[in-house]
Amino acid sequence: MPRSQRNDNFVDQTFTVIADTILKLFPASQKEKEAFAYYRDGMSAQGDGEYAEALSNYEEALKLEENSYDRSYIYYNMGLIHASNGDHDKALEFYEQAIDLNPRMPQALNNVAVIYHHKGENAQDEEQAEEYFNIAADHWVRAIRLAPNNYIEAQNWLKTTGRADINLFF
Known part of the structure; x- marks a missing residue:
């Protein structure tokens, strides 16, 4: 079950409803919407400390996301996870990719x-x-x-x- 469907607190539920509504109304391709859904689920998992799940969602988002600006934030968040896990060299790789896309x-x-x-x-x-x-x-x-x-x-x-x-x- 996608993370966006299992949020159990009011703030997460409200955010999910608003994000889903905006996503439905926003003029974007299905691929862009899927990429955003993976990104959103990655951010939610990251916020809950579920780093493996977050990284998995971010990797899926990267497969779909074509916009370099949006990709830079995915790489940035992946860098945050690796830095918080103490893998500074891996974090640097992701931060540099983010900077390359968004200086x-x-x-x-x-x-x-x-x-x-x-x-x-x-x-x-x-x-x-x-x-x-x-x-x-x-x-x-x-x-x-x-x-x-x-x-x-x-x-x-x-x-x-x-x-x-x-x-x-x-």
């Missing part, structure tokens, strides 16, 4: 930066740490340019480490 996705840029910053903090040698920190800085600068009121901690880190002139963002 104006600051949350994906931020998440890539966070992972590289973490890698820099845990690097075995200073040269490798600097390389990771520079990659993090590049991604944070891009994210901050897209969303200047977000990522305040990253802005402070960029400023205190001398990796960016924060005044350039404002």
Whole structure:
């Protein structure tokens, strides 16, 4: 049974009814509607912590979804799951795919930066740490340019480490 048919709380039921109504009225092909249904079920499963089910739904959505903007959010959510499971390398793959399709996705840029910053903090040698920190800085600068009121901690880190002139963002 699709997840959208087994939501048991009021908010989920309401969301499902509204989403289904919009989906029926929205001028989209059957394939696009199926892709959205898989995406919606993936988001619901992800919200419930059912990551294997979410990934399965996202994979099905990717088979059907042709719009690169919509695909970028599927990849982004898949990256979130892998990051939350501690598989940072796999998460990076999905975040980078999302960014390739949608370079104006600051949350994906931020998440890539966070992972590289973490890698820099845990690097075995200073040269490798600097390389990771520079990659993090590049991604944070891009994210901050897209969303200047977000990522305040990253802005402070960029400023205190001398990796960016924060005044350039404002």
